[in-house]
Amino acid sequence: MTPTNGRPPAGDAAGGGQAGAGGGTVEGRPTTADSRADGQPGNESGAGPGPARRDTVAAVVRQWRAVHPGLDTGPMEVIGRINRCAALLQQAEDAPLRRAGLSRPEFDLLGALRRTGHELTPGDLARETFSSGAAVTKRLKHLTERGLVERRGDTRDRRVAHLRLTDTGRDLVDGILPEQLSYETAVLSVLAPEGQGDLAALLADLLSGLEGRMGPVRA
Numbered sequence: 001m002t003p004t005n006g007r008p009p010a011g012d013a014a015g016g017g018q019a020g021a022g023g024g025t026v027e028g029r030p031t032t033a034d035s036r037a038d039g040q041p042g043n044e045s046g047a048g049p050g051p052a053r054r055d056t057v058a059a060v061v062r063q064w065r066a067v068h069p070g071l072d073t074g075p076m077e078v079i080g081r082i083n084r085c086a087a088l089l090q091q092a093e094d095a096p097l098r099r100a101g102l103s104r105p106e107f108d109l110l111g112a113l114r115r116t117g118h119e120l121t122p123g124d125l126a127r128e129t130f131s132s133g134a135a136v137t138k139r140l141k142h143l144t145e146r147g148l149v150e151r152r153g154d155t156r157d158r159r160v161a162h163l164r165l166t167d168t169g170r171d172l173v174d175g176i177l178p179e180q181l182s183y184e185t186a187v188l189s190v191l192a193p194e195g196q197g198d199l200a201a202l203l204a205d206l207l208s209g210l211e212g213r214m215g216p217v218r219a
Helices: 056-067 074-092 095-099 104-116 122-129 133-145 167-190 193-214
Strands: 149-153 161-165
Touching (some): 056 074, 095 167, 104 122, 104 133, 104 149, 104 167, 122 133, 133 149, 161 167
16 A cells, blocks of 8 residues: 555554553544543643644543543553554555565565575574464465475475575565665654654664563564
8 A cells, every 4th residue: 555645544454443451442533622531621642741642542542531530541652552553554554565465474584584695494584583483384385386485405304494585586575675665764754854763762672671571472
């Protein structure tokens, strides 16, 4: 789906209206007035002074504050927006990949083989792409059938396969990557460059902390 003015479509996505912690679903737009649960003016999320926020999650937070005014809804404002952004991006993202007949997880596998520059086993690919072994096996079957990946059996252990890109696969990755990065640049153009840097740093801190506590999540 090609972005308009550098923005992904604003339509709803699966799980997109969920604001974390059972945050409730709204139809992709605010549904209550710009006021706090106590009737006093405030920002859109009701989280203290600051500019009004008019995104979907702000409406969800206001609704929860009206139901449970004593609860700290601050975490919803972070987790809910991360989830909502992820849902919208999953709905609208990767137009260049779709034109090539690839899903994002499949491209991640091809990218891992390209950027590491050497053969990888299915287990290596699972670790590189934070995926389950079963998911990697299914994706590799499709990529092998398309002639993008080839496998070589291990001379010492027939149970082990070594995978590498074919020439076609390498050319496909090298052709798509610049277009995909240009597309992602357009999607992020709603933020100023310095804002993108700040967001990247904050997300890096969050991801590092979560991985340190929970380990990588495998899809």
